[in-house]
Amino acid sequence: KDNLFQTSVSQAYKYDPNQGYVVENILKKGVGYWLKFNGNQNVNITGNIFNNLTINVTQGWNMIGTISEQIDISKITSNPSNIVLSNYFGYDNGYQTVTTLLPSKGYWVKVSQDGELILQSNAEQNPEESINLNEFNIIKIKDDSNGYQELYFGKTKQNIKEDKTKLPPKLSNTFDVRFEKDKFTQIIPENSNSLLEYNSLISLSTWKHK
Numbered sequence: 001k002d003n004l005f006q007t008s009v010s011q012a013y014k015y016d017p018n019q020g021y022v023v024e025n026i027l028k029k030g031v032g033y034w035l036k037f038n039g040n041q042n043v044n045i046t047g048n049i050f051n052n053l054t055i056n057v058t059q060g061w062n063m064i065g066t067i068s069e070q071i072d073i074s075k076i077t078s079n080p081s082n083i084v085l086s087n088y089f090g091y092d093n094g095y096q097t098v099t100t101l102l103p104s105k106g107y108w109v110k111v112s113q114d115g116e117l118i119l120q121s122n123a124e125q126n127p128e129e130s131i132n133l134n135e136f137n138i139i140k141i142k143d144d145s146n147g148y149q150e151l152y153f154g155k156t157k158q159n160i161k162e163d164k165t166k167l168p169p170k171l172s173n174t175f176d177v178r179f180e181k182d183k184f185t186q187i188i189p190e191n192s193n194s195l196l197e198y199n200s201l202i203s204l205s206t207w208k209h210k
Contacts (some may be wrong), residue, residue, distance in 0.1 A: 001025050001033075004045060010036035013171065015108070017060030021171050030055040032063035032106025034171060045104065051121040061086075061110045061168055066101040067119050073099055074125040079116045085163035086110035087130065094149040094175060095167050095184070099130070108168035131164055131185060147175030153186040160187060 001012040004027060013021040013034040027033060030053055049068040057064070073088050087097045089108040101107055101119075109117070136152035165185040170176045179186050 001027055001035075005035055005043060007037060007041060007043070008035045009038055010034070015061060015063040015169065017058050017062065020169065029053070030065045032065050032108070034063075034106075043104075053119045055117045055119070057083075057109070057111045057115055057117055059111060059113050061108060063106055063108050063168075064117065065106060066103060067121060068103050069121055070100050070102050071119055071121055072125060073101065074127070075120065075123040076101075077118045077120075077123065077126070078111070079118060080113065083111045083113055083115050084109060084117075085112050085161070086166060086168075087164060089168050093145075093147045094177070097130075097133075110163060110166075110168075129161075129164070131160055132158060133185070136185065141177045143175055145175070149175070149177035149184070151177060151179060151184055151186070153179075153188060155188045155190050157190065160185075 001008070001024070005012070011023045012025070012027060014024045014031055016022055021034065024031075024033065029050070051067050051069060053065075053067050055062075055064050076084075078084060086109055088099075088101065089095045090098045090102075090105060095108075098107065111117075133152050135156060135158075136154040139151040139153070140148060141151070142148040165187065166182045167178050167184045169182075170178075178184055
């Protein structure tokens with residue numbers, strides 16, 4: 001980590017579904033990591049280009065790396081097949097759903113069982129189940145450090161699985177906003193005509209590092 005990201009002001013954290021966020025000093029291909037910097041900057045990394053990558057994943061949430069060129073999530077396959085439960089999430093001052101993975105970025109994804117995610121730049125696109133968020137109401141919450149999160153709520157006729165409405169695990173002492181049960185999308189029953197109340201869990205703070 002110190003050789004690759006010399007200007008980082010934090011340790012590197014990977015995510016383990018059984019242990020949560022843990023410090024890692026040796027960074028490995030295919031794994032995603034949390035790192036903090038004092039501001040926007042360019043980091044030069046030299047090495048071999050790889051456009052195919054098989055990533056081992058564990059049941060639950062995983063933070064993954066990606067290949068040397070951008071790849072649409074519809075090109076990502078798995079072994080066993082159809083083990084991806086959630087959206088893919090990046091982080092940009094808050095969790096954001098993504099449809100394209102970019103080089104040098106880390107992403108969160110939840111899977112139903114241990115297996116592999118297979119990234120191939122020349123793979124064919126497959127239909128990807130996703131939520132059409134355009135039909136929902138939006139709550140945007142922002143802090144004075146430009147951290148922000150969008151929460152969605154409303155009625156829908158879409159057949160949305162619960163895991164598609166949830167956010168990745170929170171890292172302690174970071175900006176974070178979510179509904180109860182880790183949701184960023186709260187679906188109101190289609191037949192409901194009454195006023196419903198939902199709680200949101202809000203944490204506004206600065207990431208502390210050692």
